[in-house]
Amino acid sequence: MADIISIARGVFENKKADILIGYTKATSEGRTRPVIVRSADEVQNLVLNSSCLNNLATYLTRKENKGKKVAIVAKGCDIKSIVQLIAESQIKRENVYIIGVKCNGVKRSFEGEDSKKIAEKCLNCNVRTPHLADETVDMSDEGLTGKDEKAELIEKLDSMSAEERFAFWEEQFEKCIKCYACRQACPLCYCERCIADKSMPRWVESSPTKRGNFAWNIVRAFHLSGRCIGCNECERVCPAGIPLSLLNRKMVMVAKSEFGYESGMSADAPTLIGTYDLKDKEEFIK
Amino acid sequence: MENIYKPYLMEIKEIIDETVDTRTLRLQFRSEEDKKRFSFKAGQFAEYSVFGEGECTFCIASPPTRMDFIECSFKQVGKVTNALRRLNVGDTIGFRGPYGNWFPVEEMKGKNIVFIAGGIGLAPVRSVILNVLDRRKEFKDITIIYGARSVGDLVYKRELREWQGMSDVRTVVTVDPGGETPDWKGEIGFVPTIVEKAAPKSDNAVSIICGPPIMIKFTLPVMMKLGFKEENIITTLENRMKCGLGKCGRCNIGNIYVCKDGPVFSYSQLKVLPQEY
Amino acid sequence: MEEYIISLEDLKKLADNLIKEGTDLFLPSPDNSRFVRLKKADELKLAPEARPSDISAKQAAFPKCDPVLFYKRDKSTVELKDAEPSANQVLFGLKPCDAAAFGIMNKVFNWDYKDNFFNKRLENTLVIGLACTYSDDYCFCTSVGLSPVSETGSDIFLVRLSDAQFAARAVTDKGIQFVKKYSQLFAKGDSSKSKPALESIKGPARKFDSKKVKDWLDKNFETDFFNPVGDTCLGCGQCAFVCPTCHCFDIVDEDYSYSEGRRMKNWDACQFSLFTLHASGHNPRDNQAKRYRQRVNHKFKYYIDRFKEILCTGCGRCSRGCPVTIDIGSIVTKIGNLT
Secondary structure, X not given: OOOHHHHHHHHHHOOOOOEEEEEEEOOOOOOEEEXXXXXXXXXXXXXXXXXXXXXXXXHOOOHHHOOOOEXXXXXXXXXXXXXXXXXXXXXXXXXXXXXXXXXXXXXXXXXXXXXXXXXXXXXXXXXXXXXXXXXXXXXXXXXXXXXXXXXHHHHHHHHOOHHHHHHHHHHXXXXXXXXXXXXXXXXXXXXXXXXXXXOOOOOOOOOOOHHHXXXXXXXXXXXXXXXXXXXXXXXXXXXXXXXXXXXXXXXXXXXXXXXXXOOOOOOOOOOOOOOOOOOOOOOOOO | OOOOOOOEEEEEEEEEEOOOOEEEEEEEEOOHHHHHHOOOOOOOEEEEEEOOOEEEEEEOOOOOOOOOOEEEEEEOOOHHHHHHHHOOOOOEEEEEEEEOOOOOOHHHOOOEEEEXXXXXXXXXXXXXXXXXXXXXXXXXXXXXXXXXXOHHHXXXXXXXXXXXXXXXXXXXXXXXXXXXXXXXXXXXOXXXXXXXXXXXXXXXXXXXXXXXXXXXXHHHHHHHHOOOOHHHEEEEOOOOOOOOOOOOOOOOEOOEOHHHHOOEEEHHHHHOOOOOO | OOEEEEEHHHHHHHHHHHHHHOOEEEEEOOOOOOEEEOOXXXXXXXXXXXXXXXXXXXXXXOOOEEEEEEEEEEOOEEEEEEOOOOOOEEEEEEOHHHHHHHXXXXXXXXXXXXXXXXXXXXXXEEEEEEOOOOOOOOOOHHHOOOOOOOOOOOOEEEEEEEOOEEEEEEOOHHHHHHHHHOHHHOEEOOHHHHHHHHHOXXXXXXXXXXXXXXXXXXXXXXXXXXXXXXXXXXXXXXXXXXXXXXXXXXXXXXXXXOOEEEEEEEEOOOOOOOOOOOOOOOOOOOOHHHHHHHHHHHHHHHHHHHHOOOOOOOXXXXXXXXXXXXXXXXXXXXHHHHO
């Protein structure tokens, strides 16, 4: 099977795309970083391994990439976000050339103890073989293992009283510095003007105060409910270490259990938030 | 502890609607002491605030020769300017300033002066015009060329009429083609065209230009053609600002703090700055 | 310089005394993500081998959200009240790349108007620095005029001699007074104790010539150099917010009741697309490459032009924490090699 460099070369030689978004080595041995490649001459530094943590789909909706034919290296989870972007009419299927990665899981983090563990999102992955791709590439299996610690924490949070849960999140959100790395890294945070940046009226307080931090993090979680595909980039990039996946995963669980919906699986299926169904449950409306 | 972020409190004494979306406020210090202590020069700016909404930056539109009121003119565009518009006579606003440098009025003594302004760009220029007119004898020929998109967009109409009635001031008012009304008696044409037509003399002359970037861009070559020297063409920049104190890092162009080293720059100074304004 | 010896036990006693006196003690959190208040003295840990905390200590003088005044509205009148910066604090175990940052920021906060919120906080802060034995691919303190053992910005500087013992140098008058006040905990020592420990510290591998970087930046404002960075930079504020020297801020009003509220200085970042957006819709820095160019120029050219200091301590936080690993160290190294 072809490696990422020859596949990328083929993309340009066969004029399948104008640009290619992939991974390259970062300064430190254990890291990769995103790179945009524009010709076959630039493909030699592309890499693909279990340190390819970024979800590159976040670049698809950028102003400067719109209207271009874009090739993208995407793991199963990343493809889910591409599917969701198509379903939400943000990009067109014919404008994206998906190099799907057959992935056995990526590291939890670039460095430290977590770099020896598998990312939690990979433990229950149902898209190790890409579900939407123009061609596929293998990624070596490094036999990463690990435990889903967040699953236990979600259960624990569920069993808490509202006050206890509030106290938990109060402590977490207090750390937020409003750098918006979560939003910028998220492939589904594509709003041209985010509600956090709107000032007339100011819906979300811009200050990193308790109230402002609650408002931002909860509004974002709600806006991703029924949409988040669980790539967990927001949590990975958060410099303050807020466990955002606890919110997002809970939302994913609710979408599934209450509405039988899983985002990012089919570009043709109606979206959860965008569709009204007479059979939708409404007992939660009080 | 001295608090550089603390504004003076001012009372709105009068509201004058200049156009549909542009308004002038006449302000007075709430405290007599503040009033006594306060002084400024034409071209300086201030941070005006509506408490609960925030601050915004405008020049002081009145001249230092008229200290009964401080005037500011603003267009309703953002959060704070919208809030400013909701205020009434008698209400309180915050005022921090004066900040920045000023137009070289003292160096302009004994010279011919050409004022060129577009739209609400007349506000900072007005401060100098009134300042110069209040000290008329110290200056030679005065030419004012002012243009707006339409008749309805002309600001300070009462003063434009006053200036047009003065025998020792040449005032040319123009509106963009299509912006005239049936009874419009002034010029029709974009500011650069009208400047070329009016052809103010460049000998012993200083020009103050203020308006939208596009107007300035096309007026500068005309001024060069008319023989104005780069160092005698003076304008004011309006980069986005927050603190006005050379701290917050928002208005920088290269190593320049527009709020401290500006906002007034000559064309020769501007030419060497990075194109980030 | 006066040098003393203090055991970890005595440092804990010192911390206990300070906490009891009502002084706030700050040190890196157990997960090393940020600086947190020490609640119990026996939890005090000094780790020269740890990487710099993910978020710097700059909040001690420049908090993420700093109230400057309180207002109260009543019909048409307004009452203002000054905000007062908080009480005494001690920063424990600051790395040289954190300690030096306060002096650098001090320049901009005082070059003309004096920002007394910053000043007062700094005045009320005692910095206990710690010689650093960590370095990775993202560290470059020795290229910006510092080193893992520089005492700049520390009032007291600690050097670990063993797990249980530290050499302590009183660097500033404030430090000397402090040691005097708690003299029963500090034993007299001399530099022969700390010298071998300091000499064994190698420092980061990355080296570049900051003068050459500036030379190139002086001549190359219009450039394609930053385009590849602009390609992948996400435009978040992580780099600025974790940085010990980034000091840009916004001024924001927030009501907390119908008639009352406060005005605050909030951290802001030049990488946000809205940072320089004019009310008219015009944006002088209208793409990410231009915004990143500003970041590099502000740090390695403009600040030097203006204040004779590099606006960077080489801590590497911005690069280590960057969601897309944009590495400022490797970028300026490249720039240095262009001249």
